[in-house]
Amino acid sequence: MTVITFHGGVGEIGGNKFIVEDGDTRILMDFGMSFSHEGKFFAEFVNARGSNYLNDMFALGILPKIKGLYRRDYARHMGFDGREDTAFDAVLLTHAHVDHCAYIPYLREDIPIYCSEESNLIMRNFDETSTSQYITMKEKFRVKHNEKSGKYTRASGEETEIPRRIEVRRPRDKFSIGSIDVEMLPVDHSIPGVCALLLHTSSGTLANTGDLRFNGRRKMDTDGFVDRCAESDLDLLLCEGTRVDVERSLTEADVETRVSRVLDATRELAVCTYPVRDLDRLLSIYNAAVASNRHLVISLNQANLLDLFDRSEHTKGMYPSPTDKNVRIYLPRGSWSLIDKDPGDFPDMLPGDYGRLWQRRFLDYSNAIDYRHVRDNQRDLVFFCSDFTLQDLIDVRPNPGSSYVRSSTEPFNEEMNLSSARIMNWLVHFGLLKEGGKLEHFHISGHGDGPQIKGVIDGTRPKKLVPIHTEHPEYHQKWHKKTEVVKNGDSVAL
Ligand SMILES: [Zn+2]
Incomplete structure (x- = not known):
């Protein structure tokens, strides 16, 4: 049996964090920030405390409390183990918008991150121009002993750098992670290098639209994703619905x-x-x-x-x-x-x-x-x-x-x-x-309008539908008779 558990990105726009479990194989699809959830507690001068980051985020329900998921230096320092093996085989990143990727710097450094070259470069740019740690983790809370002075100090700089395992995949690449065959399919959105995901698991096929539209420069890509789903006998579609309540879009x-x-x-x-x-x-x-x-x-x-x-x-x-x-x-x-x-x-x-x-x-x-x-x-x-x-x-x-x-x-x-x-x-x-x-x-959104999203649902022909990345799941319910509306923490089985 394959089970998908939702830790954000449902009943809200953004914050996508979905776990797919198929036997021993465990994959995370995106690990993004929920602006609405963080905004409930945090503002400019009130934030999670660096020295207690994970516990602060767990206490407020912003991050899921799962062993073997978070970077070991943080987990150890915050009394959340950190010595255990990770139970996660991969992160599949749809794209480098913060509502899909912002918490990647807090993940364990040994979980490989599969993404497009464009997402890799955008995260690299974040690291180079800010203090983020998407591509290179800088180990914290490490103590260094100075032989000469005999004193203990905080380790810093290059000696703490640990490169993450970034696995760049080309558009339409197919590869396996444990028992799951993965296809990363390019779609049109408001940032380069966005991939929707098609997963062939041991109990069926599921697709995750990520964020998509049809009115940018890459409409053909989104059409290609819909066609590929249609020929894949799709059991479950996780379909975004950011702008389902909007009728028409500019290009x-x-x-x-x-x-x-x-x-x-x-x-x-x-x-x-x-x-x-x-x-x-x-x-x-x-x-x-x-x-x-x-x-x-x-x-x-x-x-x-x-x-x-x-x-x-x-x-x-x-x-x-x-x-x-x-x-x-x-x-x-x-x-x-x-x-x-x-x-x-x-x-x-x-x-x-x-x-x-x-x-x-x-x-x-x-x-x-x-x-x-x-x-x-x-x-x-x-x-x-x-x-x-x-x-x-x-x-x-x-x-x-x-x-x-x-x-x-x-x-x-x-x-x-x-x-x-x-x-x-x-x-x-x-x-x-x-x-x-x-x-x-003058602006166009990165998200398809109502008729376009309906087109995705009709065109991909899923047996079952779960609305994601939307505040209006009632549109999905109207457009597909087997729609399951889920909330944070819920699981759906294939
Ligand atoms: Zn996006």
Whole structure:
């Protein structure tokens, strides 16, 4: 018998954590964060305590209390064993959005993670540009003995690094994990490298849609997934339903066209924001910029991500490289803001103004610019300005006749602590929006609308359906007569 247990991602959008058990084989599908669950207890200044992380998360019911699942250094330190063998054979990661992957850094380092090259690169970018530990775990709570002084200290740095087992799989690869044959099938979504999962177990076949849509640049992939399920005699479909209550969607091509129109009508600087890791969206903005004879100015973080994609043989050429002739890389002010100071007063100190090595690397790029270039070449640029870097507008000083395009998730994102009113204040202050004016907002979601999700259910022809990643399971119930609505902690057998 095969049993699927749900530890998040049901009755809510995101937080997917599904365990599949087939005899001795035990697989985890995604290990993501539930914003709604974390948000119930945590906010900017109230978080799980690092020294008691697992116990805090167990106590609040945010993470499932399962032995052999979590990193051994944490488990040992928090009195949750840590010496036992892991009972998990693999993590199958559908994609690198945090509501599917955010807790991977807390997993045991010896559980292999199967994912696409794109997901691997996005997690690598997280590690390089923040303190996350997706690809390389840094062992905590380890004591080091200093021979000379005879004292004990905390181990740190390279001596604590343990690489995780990342198993990159190509689109449509088939492979076995214990008794389960796995197919990772590419689908269209708002981040590169998303895979739906098709599992052939000893008691039947099940599919997990992950997150999918049909109106981005990879509709054919999602169609291919539906067709493959249809020919697989599907016993169970775990089907997302983020936007089942929505009737109709724009396409990524519509976004590109509409942004193009705004750029054509803009006399001075075009300021825009879009999700940093949605590289298909970056491509839309890039295409629109090139069509209107402008260079796209990207952030350091985005330059690092594009560089990773450019250096991988699997993804080279998919997106603009950071040295593309139409791309400029924006150098923000460093900790002492030496970028506009006389180098004679601070000899050789510019690199040190940027705390991280990955940032310093871009100082030498010939297409790296700072605010003075943006201020002096407004007609020639599309300037990426996120909600977290609005202060750059103080330096850039958009001229009258500049515009602002918002091309990210809903007008304002709930994860952000900045209120929408505050962002509006910035835009109005810098003449990018009239007082009480309407934002130019062009965006398509990463999720299929109601008719499209119904199409997935009809097309895959599952014998049984479980709604996931949705607050509206009643739509699935309406569309499939054998729908089982489950809650956290429930199991379904094949
Ligand atoms: Zn997603």
